[in-house]
Structures are given as C-alpha cells and as structure tokens.
Amino acid sequence: MIWIDTIIQGILLGGLYALFAAGLSLVFGIMRLVNLAHGDLIILGAYIILISVTVLGLNPFFAILIAAPLMFALGWALQKLVLNRTLGEDILPPLLVTFGLSVVIQNGLLEGFSADSQRISAGALETASISVGPISMGVLPLLTFGSAILVIVVLNHIFYRTAIGRAFRATSDDAVTASLMGIKPERVFATATGLAMVVAAIAALYLGVRANFDPSIGPARLIYAFEAVIIGGLGSLWGTLLGGVIIGVAQTVGAAINPEWQILAGHVAFLVVLLIRPRGLFPRGN
C-alpha cells in the first residue's frame, strides 16, 4: 500500500516538474534557444508572488495575476533586448549569455532577499487532502498536476489553433520565409519567451507553496526541467509531462528506499532513459 502511495505522490510531483519544463520546451521548440536561466527565473517569479502575498496581503492564487503579467513583460523584454542578439548558427552565445544571466539573477536575489528560506503561505490548502478509498492525496499536489495538464492543453491550443501559434510554427520552421509573409521573428520570439515566463510564474506559485525556496535552488529546478524535456522528446509537451512524471516517481521511490537517494534516483532514471532511447520517448520526427 505504501508503494502505491509513493508512486501517486511521484506522479503528482511530476506535474510540478512538467510546469518547470513546459516553458523551456516551448522556447526551445520555437527558436532552438536553451535558456540556462530558466530555473532562476522561476525562483524570481516565486519572490514576486511572495512579495505580493506578504506586502499586499493577497491570496497566492490572486497574486499570480500580478506575477504573470510582470513575468510576461520581463520575458518579452529579455528576449527582445538581449536574447535575440544571441540567436544564430553558433550555439555558444545563447548558452553563455543565459548562463551569465543565471548567475546575475541568483546573486541579485541573494542580495535582495538574503539566503533565508522562504515559503508562500496558502493557508489551510497546504495541508488539505482528500481520500479515495485507502489512498489519501493532497489537494495541493492534485491542483499542481491539474494545472500542468491545463497549461499543456492551453499551450497546445495556442500553438495549433491560433494566429500567434501559426506564427510560432512558421517562424520555427523557417524564420526567413515567415518574415517575407509579414511576420516579425523578433516579436514572435519575444512573445514566446513572454508566454514561457507566464508558465514559469505558474510553476513558481506551486513551487513556493509546496516547499521552502531560496535564491540558490534555481539551477536544480532547471536540471529537473531539462531531464523532463529530454526524456519526453524535444517538441512534445505531453512527452514533457510524462518526463516530469518519470523523474517525480523515480525521486519519491528513491526517497522511500533511502532519503539521501531522492535526487540521485531522478538523475539515474534520466540516464537510463537516455541510454535506451537517446531521442526521448516521443521525439518529433525530423
């Protein structure tokens, strides 16, 4: 029984990892840009929500209404002013610039908020649970998982059913031809990164409510997100969710055997998948 419980916890945790990863997957899919600062941007989002909650006294789920537009604007400006300049054949500039950004954000947060652990308070919701037969599940993890599914459905809808999604796909396939059709790739890229930051803000909410965070934990979230993206296969958002679930289950099962093995088990699961399926579980054909 304890094992079923552990695995369910792992699956629900996977929802959180999929939220970390969805923005990353989106940006990579559209402009082949890997943002090494993604984890730190999520943590930045968590601090924005924390401030909204503590200073304005908002419920965290309303605070997202403040954080999401802010993060969108930040992502938009970042892409437009900095990251667009790095795009091109050479993979070094985007990697090194986003790595530098990661260091800057991390230490900026450290200077602004100190290294103390913080947590976003969500009141009774934090401990609420529902029971299905003998199994009890936290409301918050369920909500996280539901949000992950909703985010993926919405992103897929935007991607395949809207005008901006068509622009995303066109620019992704061939930016030059797309620009002949009146699309401005720089703007499309900026919008995509803005959207990714909105997803990051949602991820930040659940990250901050679920557990303590401090300025230094961004890179670890980035790694989980990457593992989820690579396991799932590049370009598949549902694959990313499955990747998140695999990492989540590996971590909770690892932790159940020995608490020190939690993170290690997740990484090992990633390596095993990579060994068996080098292109991930659902690679987009090319």
Place this chain on the structure above:
Amino acid sequence: MATAYSVTLRTPASTATLIAAAVLIVALFAAPAYASRGMIQDLFFILTMLTLAQYWNLLAGYGGLVSVGQQAFVGIGAYALYGAVILGGADPILSILLGGVAALLLAIPTAFFAFRLQGAYFAIGTWVIAEIARLSVAQWRGVGGGTGTSLPRDALRELAFVDGIRALFDVRASAARDILSYWLALTLAVITIAGVYWLLRTKRGLALAAVRDNTEAAKSVGVDASRMKWVVFLTSAFGTGLAGGLIYLQKARISPDAAFSVTDWTAYVIFIVVIGGIGTIEGPILGVLVFFVLQSLLADYGSWYLMVLGLIGISVMLFAPRGLWGLISERTGLQLFPIRRRLVGGSNTKREV
C-alpha cells in the same frame, strides 16, 4: 626570381613570446625567494584557475563542446586524492596523478552519455553527471560523506620535499607546503599551455579547427570528427582532474559541495575564458588576470561581485564575442601563440592560409 615558398607558423611576435615566456617561467619559479606567502597563495590560485580555463577553452573554444560539468572532474580528482591518502596511505603528491586518472575514468562513461546530446543539451547532460558524481561521493563515508573531511596531519607532515624547501627558504612547514603546491601548479600550468599549443599546431589541431568550423566539411575530407571530440574531452578531463587534486591538496580540506561547486569550477572558468577571449590561448591568460583583479577589488561585496562578473560576461558575449584578446588582436594583428599556417617566401608575399 622565384624563391621557394614555405609554410610556417612562426611570427616575430611568437618568437618574442617564446623568449618572454621562458624568462617569465624562470622568474615565477624563483618567486618563493622574493614573494610573500600571500602572494604565493594568490599565484597558486591564478595558476590553477588558468589551468582549468585552458582545458575548458580547449573543450568549448576548439572542440565546440560547451560543458557545464567540469566540476565533476575537479571533484573526482580531488576525492581520488583524498581517498588514496586517507584510505590507502598513498603519497599525496603521487596521488595528484591518480586524481587525473580518476577523472579520465569518469570521463569515459560521461562522454558516452553526453555525446548523445547536442549543443545545449550536451551542456546540461554534463551538469547532470556532475550532480550524480557529487551526490554519489556524498554517500562515501570513508572520506566524510556529505560533510567532508581533512587531509590527515601525518600525511601533510611527511609531504615530500617540504623539509628541503623549509631549509632552502627558511620558512615554516605550512609556508613550505604552499611553495610546493605553487611549484606544482606552475608546472601544471606550463605543461598545459605548452601541451595545448603543441596539440593545436599538429595535424590533430588542424582537424580540430576544421571540425569546429564545419563538421560536415571536415568529415568530407576525411577528418574523424567523433574521434576528435573524444580526444579533446578525455584530455580536458585528465587535466582538470590533476588540477582538482592539486587544488584540494593545497586546501587540505574537502567537502562534496565545495569540490563539485558549479560556481567555483565552471562558472568562474567560463567567465575567465569568455572575458579573455574564447578560442585562443592568450584569452584565458588575459582573462584570469582580469578575473583576479576584479576579485581583489570586489571580493568584499559578496554576491555583488558575482553579479558584476555575470554582467561583464554577458556584455562581452554580446558586444565583443571574441573577448578582450579578440579586440586586441583585431586592432594590432598580434598573435602570441599563432596556430595559423602561413605561406611565406616567394616574392616577399605573405599570405595567411
């Protein structure tokens, strides 16, 4: 009128550099005779960071392999040394070599996994493996597990050559150990730079540059691109492991979080190479000096220092992607370590090939 053409790498500047380097190396080896202990420690830091930077530059700048996981090799090199000394009673200085071998052994499976990933995913793949190494070493109770351990006093006391150095410079044992570490660091840095320079001047170096500039074109003229990647990756790992062992021999205290720190052993190194000029031997040398000056100026400001470093790194990458050395050599045409083959002779023509 037709005089013979010949292909050469040498320039007047490179000959001058060779002579200046020889003088500098002699002066640096003699440094313990005239420098304070603090200065020796600073030089040790500069030389070990320079070594790490040269190996990362070999990987990223020449091999096109952007690794964010070099801390794996620093950490494993250091822990191999501690393991051998604490558990096996081995000689600490010889154990530095063991650190290099351990890093080499770790690099083989690492490359096997990471080479399946392209570009940015390669970067993250190496990072994941470094995390796995850190978490695994933290389980190793024999060397202190997660909290770490110190080198045993006996091993430090019986360190080879220390008595001789004490007698030579009339210093205390701890200062003599610093001098020994410094000499080893200087030797490693000199061998590294000379070795990288030699590698780049050989046929292999030419193949490497070809693979970096255009993998497909290089393959079409018979360059084995994947073999070059292996050569570069394993060489860097070995050298980084040696540096890791040496750094922690000098520190005499280790913990997994410090030895596998992505900030200390990869972020700093990346900034050194990027600021100095990626893809050149001169770049990391210039970069490490800039890095040291910045650190001396800003060290008291803690996280501000890292922010400034990050911002400088971003600006250089955006506005001067070839770094400070790139700016200098563009203006002056200066190349201290030329690796381009030039056609000379004939009717006084000089052409770069």
